[in-house]
Amino acid sequence: MDANKKKQAGKSGACNLLPLSRYEGTLAVRTYLSLKDAILSLAYEPGEILRKREICDVLGVSRSPVSEAIAKLSAEGLVDVVPKAGTFVSRFSMDEIREGAFLREALELAAVEQVANIITGEQVAMLRQNLKQQEEMIAAQDFAGFYDKDAELHDLIMSFTGFRRIGQMAQSSWVQVNRARHFNLPTPGRIQETIEEHKKIVDAIAARDPEKARKVTRDHLRQLIKYLEPLETKRPDLFEAPSTK
Amino acid sequence: MDANKKKQAGKSGACNLLPLSRYEGTLAVRTYLSLKDAILSLAYEPGEILRKREICDVLGVSRSPVSEAIAKLSAEGLVDVVPKAGTFVSRFSMDEIREGAFLREALELAAVEQVANIITGEQVAMLRQNLKQQEEMIAAQDFAGFYDKDAELHDLIMSFTGFRRIGQMAQSSWVQVNRARHFNLPTPGRIQETIEEHKKIVDAIAARDPEKARKVTRDHLRQLIKYLEPLETKRPDLFEAPSTK
DNA sequence: CTCCGCAATCTAACATGTTAGTATGATAAT
DNA sequence: ATTATCATACTAACATGTTAGATTGCGGAG
Structure with a gap:
């Protein structure tokens, strides 16, 4: 009965991440590709938050490659990084x-x-x-x-x-x-x-x-x-x- | 007489880095700007190696922001990262x-x-x-x-x-x-x-x-x-x- | 009911420790 | 003299610990 801590399991985009084995290159590059695919295929919805921790768990990597991947996505305009607050999939404009x-x-x-x-x-x-x-x-x-x-x-x-x-x-x-x-x-x-x-x-x-x-x-x-x-x-x-x- | 360890003191680009206080933003962004200025002004010469450690010492930051800065420079094509070997200022082509x-x-x-x-x-x-x-x-x-x-x-x-x-x-x-x-x-x-x-x-x-x-x-x-x-x-x-x- | 403050809990940002691949340079074999 | 070998000293890549700012939600005052 401790499941009520969270209001909703609400599959958070991250669970649709493709495994890194589908890609090649460094962990950072593969993490970037996996996240990009997930965002472009809309497994992550516009406005949704990217939980680093969760991504680390799902992909089985540490925060370093994930951070590097997010930096690239940010440069491309696919995510918006709000300092000290969170990273969000960018909405359309x-x-x-x-x-x-x-x-x-x-x-x-x-x-x-x-x-x-x-x-x-x-x-x-x-x-x-x-x-x-x-x-x-x-x-x-x-x-x-x-x-x-x-x-x-x-x-x-x-x-x-x-x-x-x-x-x-x-x-x-x-x-x-x-x-x-x-x-x-x-x-x-x-x-x-x-x-x-x-x-x-x-x-x-x-x-x-x-x-x-x-x-x-x-x-x-x-x-x-x-x-x-x-x-x-x-x-x-x-x-x-x-x-x- | 221990100066002969190094063939040449040869000021290594890094000593011409502008201090981060001249810029604004996160340490990573300021490090990126400082390095970019140094490369564009040719304080770092084409082909020269970027020594992370030295950059950390000169700018007084840790390796994290420097790594992020180098990743950006690499994306812009200003430096070439050779895996496990080193990062070099790109030559002209x-x-x-x-x-x-x-x-x-x-x-x-x-x-x-x-x-x-x-x-x-x-x-x-x-x-x-x-x-x-x-x-x-x-x-x-x-x-x-x-x-x-x-x-x-x-x-x-x-x-x-x-x-x-x-x-x-x-x-x-x-x-x-x-x-x-x-x-x-x-x-x-x-x-x-x-x-x-x-x-x-x-x-x-x-x-x-x-x-x-x-x-x-x-x-x-x-x-x-x-x-x-x-x-x-x-x-x-x-x-x-x-x-x- | 609304507004305000406060603390618990998020997060990015930064620092530092660890691992493994690469270049280099001295030495040994030819 | 030339080449092959191997230990050393680099490096990027990755993992993890720490800090400080932002958000959130709760409770109390108005």
């Missing part, structure tokens, strides 16, 4: 989502513009191969697979710039948008539109037309944010309290 | 410098394009005020002051997007370029050219001409990298060894 979309657009437009000027035939083939796979995924009703291929297409294009950090930078800009996207119900017909847009992008790049590539890429990227805007009113609980003065 | 310039350009072009569409009269006045101060600095032969105002102009423009992280993101993209810039001897006449380019940028923004603003900003940013290219052959010691297979 439409301002941040818009900024993330803006930054991603800036990077990706620069990338397609550059790539359209320097792409090789072999690389074009890789892009077309990816498009084909996207259609196969849809035909097989494998939507998760489709999203993977979608992400892969964007990554491919950015990697063709020859720069390595740009993809990771776009990724981290995009993190908030991606997290929010999980809450959006799939709009019927949107997937087919998406494929059409992807084709236009690849065509413009293959035609070595940087201006056209910029335009169609911009049109494509701006679709998502449009679909995301209504989320703020539909799920206000996920968002930061509007500054209550 | 022309590839990284080019990538930094590319990323910076991507962000700044997106910024001026956006700002040219939404700028207010008041904000234009701030930009013109800055231009005026730049000319005053030159007239007074205050080159450091000029560079501050230069940076301020770029920051101002980016802040007018209404986004907060973009400035800091551009900053971190730019870090390698900035560090390398210290080694470039000032080219006569370049400063006057720079002012002219700044004027063109502000004019295009004030004229609310996004395309023109993109063009002149791009022209401006590409000057610097042009001046930087020769550094690799002039000071090969500062650069990574070209992969020796």
Whole structure:
């Protein structure tokens, strides 16, 4: 009868942490990846507190690697550290989502513009191969697979710039948008539109037309944010309290 | 006569560390800032090892905040951590410098394009005020002051997007370029050219001409990298060894 | 019922002890 | 002289102890 000490067992995100054996690298890196997956998959809900002690127990590590992991998450904006009080999974903020979309657009437009000027035939083939796979995924009703291929297409294009950090930078800009996207119900017909847009992008790049590539890429990227805007009113609980003065 | 134990006293970067009292925030943050200043000002030379113990002694803190600071520097690419061996100030890499310039350009072009569409009269006045101060600095032969105002102009423009992280993101993209810039001897006449380019940028923004603003900003940013290219052959010691297979 | 203070209990931040992998330099073998 | 071996002295990585600020919840005063 000592269970009444706690009002509710209320599974605290931490119990959904994936074991570190699924990752590789130092304990700190693996802890970071595990926590990040948990936050992005929303096992930890926005606003929820991260209990270091609990995390240590669940993952079987000491506080050092956990602290290092939290520091990284904080730098990425996935958690908010309140000094001497606690660490909380950051809530959504439409301002941040818009900024993330803006930054991603800036990077990706620069990338397609550059790539359209320097792409090789072999690389074009890789892009077309990816498009084909996207259609196969849809035909097989494998939507998760489709999203993977979608992400892969964007990554491919950015990697063709020859720069390595740009993809990771776009990724981290995009993190908030991606997290929010999980809450959006799939709009019927949107997937087919998406494929059409992807084709236009690849065509413009293959035609070595940087201006056209910029335009169609911009049109494509701006679709998502449009679909995301209504989320703020539909799920206000996920968002930061509007500054209550 | 026990001084011969060490081949050379060789002041090890660490002795040029600025005291933490010059900064604010947690010890970890202040340690990070102090180390970053030391690296950017080249008190620590590229390739030099960071001795944790020494840093602890000089700054009067324990290893925890120093470790956290080094983790941040590592994430920014200013130091390379070799597991179980040591932490070294990263050498220059022309590839990284080019990538930094590319990323910076991507962000700044997106910024001026956006700002040219939404700028207010008041904000234009701030930009013109800055231009005026730049000319005053030159007239007074205050080159450091000029560079501050230069940076301020770029920051101002980016802040007018209404986004907060973009400035800091551009900053971190730019870090390698900035560090390398210290080694470039000032080219006569370049400063006057720079002012002219700044004027063109502000004019295009004030004229609310996004395309023109993109063009002149791009022209401006590409000057610097042009001046930087020769550094690799002039000071090969500062650069990574070209992969020796 | 509301507001205020106070103490128990959280937390991050900091300090320090421990472990294990890596480089280095002297010495021995060739 | 050159290479191989091995002990020593580094280091990052990890574990754990300590400190001080913030929150929370309870009880009492108004």
